[in-house]
Amino acid sequence: MPRSPLTVGIHLGTLKANFQRIRQLIAPSTKILPIIKADAYGHGAVPVAQTLAPLGIFGFGVASVAEGIVLREHRIQTPIIVMGPLLGDHLQDILHYELTPVISHPDILHQLLAQLPSNTRPFPIHLKIDTGLHRLGFDAQEALRLIPSLSRSTASVTIQGLLTHFADADNPDPTLTTQQLSQFQACIQQIIGQGIHIPICHMANSAGMLFHPTSHLNMVRPGIMLYGYTPGQENHSAQIKLEPVMHAHTYIAHLRSLQPGEVVGYNALFRTRRLSQIAVLPVGYTHGFPRHLTGIGHALIKGKPAPIIGKICMDMMMVDVTDIPNPTIGEEVVLLGKQGEKEITAQDYAGWLNTIPYEIICGIGGKANRIYYSEK
Numbered sequence: 001m002p003r004s005p006l007t008v009g010i011h012l013g014t015l016k017a018n019f020q021r022i023r024q025l026i027a028p029s030t031k032i033l034p035i036i037k038a039d040a041y042g043h044g045a046v047p048v049a050q051t052l053a054p055l056g057i058f059g060f061g062v063a064s065v066a067e068g069i070v071l072r073e074h075r076i077q078t079p080i081i082v083m084g085p086l087l088g089d090h091l092q093d094i095l096h097y098e099l100t101p102v103i104s105h106p107d108i109l110h111q112l113l114a115q116l117p118s119n120t121r122p123f124p125i126h127l128k129i130d131t132g133l134h135r136l137g138f139d140a141q142e143a144l145r146l147i148p149s150l151s152r153s154t155a156s157v158t159i160q161g162l163l164t165h166f167a168d169a170d171n172p173d174p175t176l177t178t179q180q181l182s183q184f185q186a187c188i189q190q191i192i193g194q195g196i197h198i199p200i201c202h203m204a205n206s207a208g209m210l211f212h213p214t215s216h217l218n219m220v221r222p223g224i225m226l227y228g229y230t231p232g233q234e235n236h237s238a239q240i241k242l243e244p245v246m247h248a249h250t251y252i253a254h255l256r257s258l259q260p261g262e263v264v265g266y267n268a269l270f271r272t273r274r275l276s277q278i279a280v281l282p283v284g285y286t287h288g289f290p291r292h293l294t295g296i297g298h299a300l301i302k303g304k305p306a307p308i309i310g311k312i313c314m315d316m317m318m319v320d321v322t323d324i325p326n327p328t329i330g331e332e333v334v335l336l337g338k339q340g341e342k343e344i345t346a347q348d349y350a351g352w353l354n355t356i357p358y359e360i361i362c363g364i365g366g367k368a369n370r371i372y373y374s375e376k
């Protein structure tokens with residue numbers, strides 16, 4: 001098989017180790033719903049699910065019905081909670097594949113009730129309350145009117161869960177998060193006061209888990225933490241040690257020797273200031289490396305940083321290897337991970353690009369030849 005321009009290694013042993021550290025962070029009775037949307041943040045939803053399913057999880061969270069179907073087709077039997085927006089034409093697949101919908105709008109609820117046969121066991125659903133993100137979910141008062149009538153008037157569904165989602169849980173200022181937590185807990189208490197029992201209440205994403213332990217309730221939803229990164233508040237991250245699950249490497253495809261003052265790349269963005277040696281790498285923005293990395297990012301060759309120069313192209317980028325001894329065509333270049341004493345992480349990319357590690361690993365992992373390793 002021809003050598004892939006970009007190879008991404010996924011260390012499933014590290015994934016398991018991260019999960020066990022997350023398990024130690026919460027109460028033994030608290031359920032865990034790993035979030036594996038976006039193809040497990042670029043790591044591959046099926047192998048990630050197959051790795052985590054035996055570890056005592058409640059189920060998996062995905063964004064779409066299509067993501068849930070892929071897991072079912074690969075014999076993932078745990079509950080699969082579809083957390084993204086739903087249309088009426090999604091409901092047939094939800095029922096057929098026994099996916100658990102998060103209901104955020106009364107129209108979808110009514111359409112689901114109309115499609116459910118009356119002679120089967122109650123179909124589990126989760127209801128979402130909007131406590132401040134203002135993206136999906138029922139207004140709290142709307143939900144408090146709906147839940148009692150739904151609980152008493154139909155046997156075709158059962159409210160398995162009630163959830164909300166934080167808008168600002170990684171902010172050192174806890175004001176909005178505290179408001180959301182208080183509103184959600186007040187909603188839960190009013191439901192309990194009406195004699196209604198909802199088995200699972202959940203709101204804690206990775207940031208909620210780390211920085212707001214009262215939000216753990218009886219289920220948490222780790223996402224980015226599984227893959228080795230903590231959300232925001234870097235000065236607080238020492239409470240849990242995580243390791244990146246993904247690394248990425250390419251190779252030197254071509255070498256050029258240039259005189260001072262020669263142009264490298266599109267739009268004459270870079271000119272050499274000395275006798276220079278330039279390496280061409282067969283990866284670019286189509287592989288998840290944005291053009292904005294030019295002039296700020298670097299790769300690792302022989303354990304040394306090689307600055308990215310010139311504009312990153314669709315499927316190529318150039319790095320300055322003048323200070324790296326004896327680079328050779330075909331030599332490994334690390335774009336994400338360790339080489340020698342040096343390491344490049346998704347957090348580094350996030351700093352270079354003024355973004356978050358989520359965007360980096362989703363972009364890189366989704367476009368590569370992935371290789372899976374069972375051990376760390």
